[in-house]
Amino acid sequence: MPISQSFLPEFDQEMANTRKTLERVPDGKFGWKPHDKSGTMGWLAAHVATLPGWIPITFGQDSLDVNPPGGPSFQLPKIENRAGLLAIFDKNVSEARKTLVAASDEQMMKPWTLLSGGNTIFTIPKVGVLRSFVLNHLIHHRAQLTVYLRLNDVPVPALYGPSADEGGF
Numbered sequence: 001m002p003i004s005q006s007f008l009p010e011f012d013q014e015m016a017n018t019r020k021t022l023e024r025v026p027d028g029k030f031g032w033k034p035h036d037k038s039g040t041m042g043w044l045a046a047h048v049a050t051l052p053g054w055i056p057i058t059f060g061q062d063s064l065d066v067n068p069p070g071g072p073s074f075q076l077p078k079i080e081n082r083a084g085l086l087a088i089f090d091k092n093v094s095e096a097r098k099t100l101v102a103a104s105d106e107q108m109m110k111p112w113t114l115l116s117g118g119n120t121i122f123t124i125p126k127v128g129v130l131r132s133f134v135l136n137h138l139i140h141h142r143a144q145l146t147v148y149l150r151l152n153d154v155p156v157p158a159l160y161g162p163s164a165d166e167g168g169f
Helices: 003-022 039-059 082-102 105-109 128-149
Strands: 062-064 111-116 117-127
Touching: 003 039, 003 082, 003 105, 003 128, 039 082, 039 128, 105 128, 111 128, 117 128
Parallel strands: 062 111
Antiparallel strands: 111 117
């Protein structure tokens, strides 16, 4: 079985769980944050919504400099409300899934480099970028987002089992 085919069921499950979480982000709380050192709920939700978009980026090039010398730094898009959040998430998931379906094992194993200011942060096979930099990273921030929801008395969706707000499967 090709690597991409073995990855798709997990991708689909995690994207469904992520969408359930993003659907709960209240429009009136995009500027809320739990601490001065924390990002806002809107920033965090936008980060989660855009992470699947790193899959086409990863397979479309062999490196990315998020702060290129002499060029603009990577910026998250300004998303103002839940509808915009879900629209960009759905677009990113669709493009990411198409990219995964088309990816060969050879492409999966090709090295990819993340740079900042021309300095290498890491170089790993593209399949490692999918697993760590995209999927695990997304799950980590989605979990943070569920805490933000809880702190705002927004029901937390059941993701891997029941939540305190939603019963069984």
